[in-house]
Amino acid sequence: MPWNLLRRTAPTGPARSLRTDRRARRTARAVTAGAVLAASATMLGACSNSQESAAPDASGPAPTATGQEGAPAMTDAPTPADLDGAVFTSTAVTGHELVPGSAIEAAFQGDTASLHAGCNRLFGGYTIAEGTFTVPQAASTMMACEPALMDQDQWLTQLLATGTTIGLDGDTLTLAGAAGTPFDGTVITFARQG
Template sequence: MKPALLLPAVLVAFGLTACGEDEGSQSEPTVAGTTPGTPVPGSTVPGTTTPGTVPPTGSTVPTTGSQPGGPDPTPGIGGQPGYPDPLAGHTFLSTGAAGFTLVDGSTITITFDGTRIGASGGCNQLGSVWLLDGDRLVVEPMWQTEMACAEPLMQQDTWLADLLASSPTFAVDGDVLTLAGDGGTLTLQDQETADPDRPLEGTKWEVDSLISGDTVSSVPAGAGLPTFTFTDGEVGFFNGCNDGGGPYELDGSEITFGDLITTLKACRRDAGSTEGAVMAVLDGTVTFEIEAGRLTLTNGDVGLGLRAAD
């Protein structure tokens, strides 16, 4: 399953700047979002969470907003569209770099979706529009969020932004993308190979975010981490306080839960609120979506964000 590009939307008032521009030259179109990083604990971050993005403990993050504007796609060399199949609709994950040392444990992500490009060096989200000019990837001036992260990750964000802004050469060999530009060379692999979609059944899933309306919140620190396992029509779970289980049926992208039973242990406040949020989602039929190691369960205006525990 190819993930959709998520270009979040935060207004300039929340601190967005265009890469390579000073504050006085910021343009009106704005973009925002949250990306994997290490924000200050307990902070509240405007933006949109994406697959793989976990809000800091105790934070609440809005999930809606507008996306930045940009020019329509322009033809590439020879009159052909500038968005060929090797890039369009694909997300690539870093596997190595030359001229820059990638932060241990981090992953650079670049997503091409139609005219849009989204990227992250492991902290902030970058967004713009793109086209191809011969063997060069041309990226319009980029916007980025301004979350506070560990200094090495912020430096990696800057290096990535500079590389993309330099109109790097690109080469695709099978599922491997290589970009070479100012500051070095970045090698990436298609996410479908590097980090394929996990199966719903047989995977242990951990809840790391609670969805309510237009907000996504992390699981309260005082609650246990809820978990789910789906196996042959039977679901077993821990809802943050009590253990439970029961039958379910799959129909395309929907899961219909039957009568679920749980233990009846008394819960502390945080555990109790987490239990309530989890059980509200498991009422009747829910839709599910899997992207790489992320599972999202949605039931009306409530839902759960889960990660594969592997």
């Protein structure tokens, strides 16, 4: 058989599976690299500490009536525009004891919230609907810390996924655990930084 016809014939047997395996590995590496780049871009955006505040929404904060027993009286739920570019640090936490020397930081950029409870940074898209603040699928950095701080990260992740009542009064942000959840009675009070 002439040489040029042999080259055009598809390999069979072990040669074919080796080529297929190489192609699959190359594709997997390309997909992984794309995912890493996308995650890096998201984390860089979430880690931004922009102190610029957005122009206030002309309609102002949306009033809500929480009606949740045990939750503090909060009448004004902020809009994402009210929070955009803001950074808050916890001043008080009830219903959960923070690890000594730690605090919770919350930063907002666009429709992304970034929170830090002493170890890993949690970040993800958030919603505010009818006065309830939720980060349904928070991603996290993966640093190893002392177990108490890692437990605190887990507690915060679960609190955010469950949803909290949110209120903004001037420079004071308040998150309160929803009634009927394991976080009922939990209240985090934050002060705006900068």
